[in-house]
């Protein structure tokens with residue numbers, strides 16, 4: 521019996537040491553120590569021995585079992601750590617590789633300029649109001665003293681939608697909504713997107729931006745208009761900026777003006793930014809037409825007001841010396857990263 525036990529031990533030892541995986545080792549455990557295992561079978565054979573031989577033989581088999589159990593446990597441990605080692609080697613991270621770049625967002629130059637403009641007008645007491653981009657003919661034209669047959673409509677052809685709706689051509693539409701919703705004194709600005717059926721080129725886009733301003737109160741005059749717009753021009757372009765008011769025409773103001781600022785790049789001598797003119801046109805303005813006030817239920821014999829519409833894209837391109845307005849709408853990261 522002793523020889524048989526030694527033979528089993530020797531076979532088990534070499535089998536365990538040769539085992540290459542956890543599955544194999546488990547199979548060996550079952551083969552020797554399982555219910556029908558070889559060592560278990562030897563214990564069962566005790567009955568066939570003489571009673572006085574049994575204790576010593578039983579002890580031998582039990583010792584053999586314990587020995588094999590710990591041998592198997594040890595081998596299992598060994599295999600496990602080997603597997604971990606292999607896995608770690610396979611998953612090695614090269615910490616010297618450059619990381620993935622996380623692109624940080626920033627404000628679009630138009631938004632930077634709008635925010636600055638809002639700051640300037642808020643410091644003068646203006647509120648910011650909003651108006652819809654999809655407008656009715658009434659707010660965009662009719663109540664602004666531009667009836668259906670008015671030739672001024674030609675210059676503001678737009679995108680027409682169903683049910684008499686259109687994409688607003690000017691933020692001036694927000695003036696009417698503001699005067700309908702508020703009673704004087706009114707001091708409001710409305711920055712926003714506007715749309716026209718214009719061909720795209722370096723200075724035109726079918727989508728662009730305006731900032732509308734409106735003041736209505738008792739005793740408002742052209743002096744107030746001049747003062748506010750001069751102050752604005754100096755704050756946005758610098759304190760030595762000169763401002764020029766030229767007579768103009770808008771159906772919703774009387775009198776009307778167009779306002780130019782001296783070119784901040786060349787100081788008025790003429791350069792690439794101002795296209796040699798020395799001046800840059802930035803806005804249209806005027807005293808609110810009595811018909812417009814009347815249309816909004818405000819008595820023009822009691823109240824007067826001024827209004828203006830500033831071209832935000834023009835302010836942006838001149839401030840940052842952007843030669844082509846299309847750059848503002850293309851969303852090219854290489855361009856946008858510069859602001």
Ligand code: DAH
Pocket residue numbers: 689690691692732733770772773803804805806807826827828829830
């Ligand atoms: N809405 C005009 C345009 O798009 C600009 C303008 C002129 C706005 C005079 C005004 C204004 O409020 O009073 O050309």
